[in-house]
Amino acid sequence: MSLIKQDDRITVDTFLEGIWRENPVFVMMLGMCPVLAVTNSAINALAMGLATAFVLVASSLLVSLFRNLIPSEVRIATYIVIISTFVTIVDYTMQALSQEVYNALGAFIQLIVVNCIILGRAEACASRNKPLKSMVNAAGMGLGFTLALLCLGVVREILGSGSLFGLPLFSEQFQPWVVMVLPPGGFLVLGGWLLFFEWLKTRKQYA
Amino acid sequence: MATDSLTFIFFNAFLANNFVLAMFLGLCPFLGVSGKLNTAVPMGLATSFVMLVSSVCAYFLNEVLVAFNIEYLRLISYIVVIASAVQLVEMTLKKLSPALFRSLGIYLPLITTNCAILGLALFQTFKEYNFMQSLAYALGAGAGFILALLLMAGLRERLDLAKLPSVTQGAALSLILGGLLSLAFMGFAGLGAE
Numbered sequence: 271m272s273l274i275k276q277d278d279r280i281t282v283d284t285f286l287e288g289i290w291r292e293n294p295v296f297v298m299m300l301g302m303c304p305v306l307a308v309t310n311s312a313i314n315a316l317a318m319g320l321a322t323a324f325v326l327v328a329s330s331l332l333v334s335l336f337r338n339l340i341p342s343e344v345r346i347a348t349y350i351v352i353i354s355t356f357v358t359i360v361d362y363t364m365q366a367l368s369q370e371v372y373n374a375l376g377a378f379i380q381l382i383v384v385n386c387i388i389l390g391r392a393e394a395c396a397s398r399n400k401p402l403k404s405m406v407n408a409a410g411m412g413l414g415f416t417l418a419l420l421c422l423g424v425v426r427e428i429l430g431s432g433s434l435f436g437l438p439l440f441s442e443q444f445q446p447w448v449v450m451v452l453p454p455g456g457f458l459v460l461g462g463w464l465l466f467f468e469w470l471k472t473r474k475q476y477a
Numbered sequence: 478m479a480t481d482s483l484t485f486i487f488f489n490a491f492l493a494n495n496f497v498l499a500m501f502l503g504l505c506p507f508l509g510v511s512g513k514l515n516t517a518v519p520m521g522l523a524t525s526f527v528m529l530v531s532s533v534c535a536y537f538l539n540e541v542l543v544a545f546n547i548e549y550l551r552l553i554s555y556i557v558v559i560a561s562a563v564q565l566v567e568m569t570l571k572k573l574s575p576a577l578f579r580s581l582g583i584y585l586p587l588i589t590t591n592c593a594i595l596g597l598a599l600f601q602t603f604k605e606y607n608f609m610q611s612l613a614y615a616l617g618a619g620a621g622f623i624l625a626l627l628l629m630a631g632l633r634e635r636l637d638l639a640k641l642p643s644v645t646q647g648a649a650l651s652l653i654l655g656g657l658l659s660l661a662f663m664g665f666a667g668l669g670a671e
Contacts (some may be wrong), residue, residue, distance in 0.1 A: 460652050
């Protein structure tokens with residue numbers, strides 16, 4: 271993980287870095303548990319991605335505002351408490367907005383606390399940058415995470431249930447690959463995406 | 478078998494609903510430390526121990542939270558308990574076996590952010606297990622975690638010797654291996670998964 275330099279300029283790269291070059295899922299392999307667990311449909315993937323992005327941006331702001339007040343010995347504990355406060359907020363909000371999505375995501379909303387992307391951002395970016403810059407960077411990371419979750423969710427929903435965002439795509443004859451919405455499908459689809467990106471990379475090298 | 482008997486809870490967490498391969502908890506160490514058998518075993522044991530300690534603490538903590546009607550503090554207090562349990566393991570290991578302590582390196586403090594542990598504490602609360610059931614659940618989850626790590630490490634040690642296409646090296650291969658293991662574990666659902 272590259273540390274962001276001390277300068278205060280906010281460039282396009284501050285935002286884009288999280289989406290492509292340092293994509294938390296496909297490049298850095300962080301926060302894998304929710305990536306595989308809740309992506310059995312596109313709508314769950316989207317809800318989970320947005321919830322994580324919100325916690326990421328909000329906790330980056332708070333960590334960055336308090337960065338000069340937090341003693342470095344207890345910083346991790348402080349970050350965790352800040353993060354879990356926001357996760358509790360998201361947990362209750364989600365429950366109020368849609369009981370159905372809340373039930374589908376289950377404990378994984380609360381498990382955002384231990385998502386390493388958020389702690390990683392707090393440590394590597396928010397604790398040494400101004401609030402606005404940290405927020406821009408966190409928003410990029412959050413968006414990158416959401417996109418990655420959607421990549422998996424869309425593939426798994428199309429193959430596993432023959433629908434997209436709940437709308438059926440195929441005629442009655444379509445035989446869904448049930449395994450894709452079950453746990454093994456998560457591993458296999460993510461493995462497939464990684465193979466695809468690796469293949470793109472090698473092709474670029476030899477072209 | 479009754480779904481609340483201790484044996485059922487143990488085997489449910491151990492095989493049928495294996496924490497790593499069926500519920501996707503604790504994937505970071507599963508992918509990160511499973512390269513070699515001789516680091517996978519201590520890592521698995523340390524994690525299981527933390528699971529046991531934090532499960533017991535979480536049980537009593539939840540009783541207190543419910544008694545005072547402050548359940549919204551559950552998440553924060555659980556994570557603090559887990560962080561302290563990890564600290565305890567870290568100090569014990571440093572004292573008893575400095576060599577092992579060094580070989581686990583950064584992964585030891587990272588047990589705090591292992592979702593298997595917080596997940597265990599949260600699930601046992603949702604399922605309203607009593608004290609003995611929580612213990613059985615923690616033991617089963619720990620054993621399941623060790624089993625998954627061992628299987629994965631064994632496979633990866635073998636694959637180091639195999640000739641593979643260059644594209645499949647690294648994480649992609651581990652994930653596909655994980656997928657195959659997970660497929661195999663689906664067979665245990667026949668034991669009667671919850």
